[in-house]
Amino acid sequence: MKLPMFIVDAFTATAFRGNPAAVCLVENTLDEDSHQHIAREMNLSETAFIRKLQPTDNFTQKNTNNTLTFVTMSGELKARRAEDGIVLDFPLYPTSPQDLHEVEDLIKAAIGDTLVQDIRYSPDTKNLMVRLSDSYNRSFLETLKVNTEPLPRIEQTGKVKGLILTLKGEPGGRTPQYDFYSRYFAPWVGVAEDPVTGSTHTILGPYWSEELGKKEMRAFQCSRRGGELDISLRPDGRVDLKGGAAIVLEGTLTV
Template sequence: MSLPIFTVDAFTKSAFSGNPAAVCLLESELQDDIYQKIASEMNLSETAFISKCQPQDDFSSGSHFGLRWFTPTNEVALCGHATLASAAVLFFKKKNSNSLLTFETMSGELTARLEGDHIILNFPSYLPTAQNPRDIKQFLETAIGDLDAQEVCYSCETKKLLVRLSDQYDRATLESLSPDPLSLMKSENTGKVKGLIITLKGNPSHPGGHDFYSRYFAPWNGISEDPVTGSAHAVLGSYWSEQLRKKQMLAFQCSKRGGELQLTMRDNGRIDIGGHAVIVQSGTLTI
């Protein structure tokens, strides 16, 4: 069996930056174990699988598709950059005639709309709740060392822990962090946390300035550090919207590859996450 497969750098205008995802187009469903084997073979933070909802559907004209995401070790319920990558393949490679696509996923219906060369995802948003830092003192020391945490919050829906660094720090401080993946998993092994967000207030008053910065670590899902994470911004957007009292924000994820996200909070408990994508590889997977 041969399957069309693509590598897409998401949340960037330039190749070799942003977050790479593999995107596989399926004419029919695969056996469950094959999804995981392909994702492990691709060895990217996520591999997305786009399937037809009806056998007569076409990737160039259909507007409704199934979508699943797999890390190298397991299936996940929500992934932003691989959804952006999937939409980019349909819009730019398959020349899909629709400006709005709907994906059926484990997190319900997600949409992607095309505006020029810009793709806007509509995701659920998750407002995290404040936690007592003393309850996770050892984990915080593993994550940020002796830096001060201004606030710690938790999103039970996504199992993501958000750690906001003190406003006294700058972007360079955030970029200097290097938490050890094995130590993170050892200090938090209850299953409660599946992803660690470390974030810092930005300076939007500067030209091209960002409202906030972040990094994201998910060794519990086989990802030491994710370069640019749409699902984390479903949490970050809600948190910073409250903190900054803003509906529209520009965010930057400060990994080595880096990526920019445009966020708009909606009144229906959802968030628009916008970005660009670059298709860097097209090929065929033989299984």
């Protein structure tokens, strides 16, 4: 069987930046073993398998608003092409204040004596969001050594599945300017650090919107690869996340 295969760097317009993902187009359903074998062969944190729901569907067909709907294991995902990128339609996830004493050991193990300004928890996504002190800048977050190895041993209740570190942007600083920065760690699911994470911005978006009094924001995820997102909170309680995409490999997979 020969399958079209792509590697796409998301949330960037530049190859070898952003979040790399393998995308495999399949005509028929593959069994779970095949999915896992292909994903291991690609050796990336994300591998997507896309197939038509109906034989008449066309992967390249455009509809009236340039939107494609993907039926995923996590629900429907809508994506539409914009002039300067691709817009993903996500729900918003609220956070609640988190008592420091309940997660103090986890935070201390991860970032040591780094000053923390706010801690929030998202029960919907099981992500712990830690806002660093406004006294730090982007360079500090980029170079911060985060120790993820002991975190699954410290937090074994299943309450936390991911750690978000975030920092307020620097007005009048670098160009382009960003409203906030972040990094994301999920050793509980085998991801020491994710290069760029669209889903965490469904949490970061509403948090920083309230803090900054803005509905339109620009964000940068400070991993080694780095990636940027434009965030737009909508009146219907959802959020549009826009980013670039660079195809860095196109070929055929033989299985």
